[in-house]
Amino acid sequence: MSFQHTVTDTENKMRIDKLMAEINPEQSRSQVQGWITKGLVSVNDEIVKANYKCQTGDVITWEIPEVEALHIEPENIPISILYEDKDLLVVNKPKGMVVHPSAGHQSGTLVNALLYHCNDLSGINGVERPGIVHRIDKDTSGLLVVAKNDKAHSSLAGQLANKDVERKYEAIVHGVINHDSGMVDAPIGRDPNDRQRMAVVDNGKHAVTHFHVLERFKEYTYVECRLETGRTHQIRVHMRYIGYPLVGDPKYGPRKTFDIGGQALHAKVLGFTHPTTGEWLHFEVDAPPYFQELLTKLEKIY
Secondary structure, three states: OOEEEEEEHHHHEEHHHHHHHHHOOOOHHHHHHHHOOOOOOOEEEEEEEOOOEEOOOEEEEEEOOOOOOOOOOOOOOOOOEEEEEEOOEEEOOOOOOOOOOOOOOOOOHHHHHHHOOOOOOOOOOOOOOOEEOOOOOOOEEEEEEEEHHHHHHHHHHHHOOOOOOEEEEEEEEEEOOOOOOEEEEEEEEEEEEEEEEEOOOOOEEOOOEEEEEEOOOOOOEEEEEOOOOOOOOOHHHHHHHHHOOOOOOOOOOOOOOOOOOOOOOOEEEEEEEOOHHHHHHHEEEEOOHHHHHHHHHHHHOO
């Protein structure tokens, strides 16, 4: 279906992705950017980029793509649901579970489990990531919020973008951090030497992590990390960057580490404003047994 809009004086010099998101309030800005990237949006019959500054009198034409039918199979996989209503779910993802299907992970994911549990998930992130507002890595355990409709998804995504969501993690890192707290403010992007990894790079995206020491051992530190932004592998990259890589991390940690099947990282706290009621929701869940056992081991050894 095709739509048109003529830019007014009050809309002059607005970025087209921002203006399009305002014109289409049921869509998120990221979804609008996806339309632009796919060439579904034109200005005066010319394809433009998301950062195009609109001019008074510009005629914007766009196509809203039809929603593809989901081809991901629902699977009867047990999942821990802490909260659920008509708009969203909050789940406690286990270590070792991939959040959504991708090459090499077509089944056994959180999305497969969610589709078995309920069939009303938002479609903003496409057919492979229904309902997924934010992700945590396969070997990171803990809290995730899942949207059941596009309105809830847009609200939650907006809160994440505006840094209004509370996200706290606990981690065990190599080395002893002497100061009680600190902040890492360093941009993150693809590692130019290894496209499978992220790194602190000059042209990366703005990324801020706050950390606080919970307990020190002889050669390790137990920390709480609070995310201000949510970049791929952010805590893992930032802690490595300051010299304290996560225990068990096969990608960013040292070769000599505890064999615990991946990084010692747990999404412990999640807080956000409910998209419909406006109520502040707060969730907290303890780390899985392997994490607690490792802490006990470090206390005994060190």
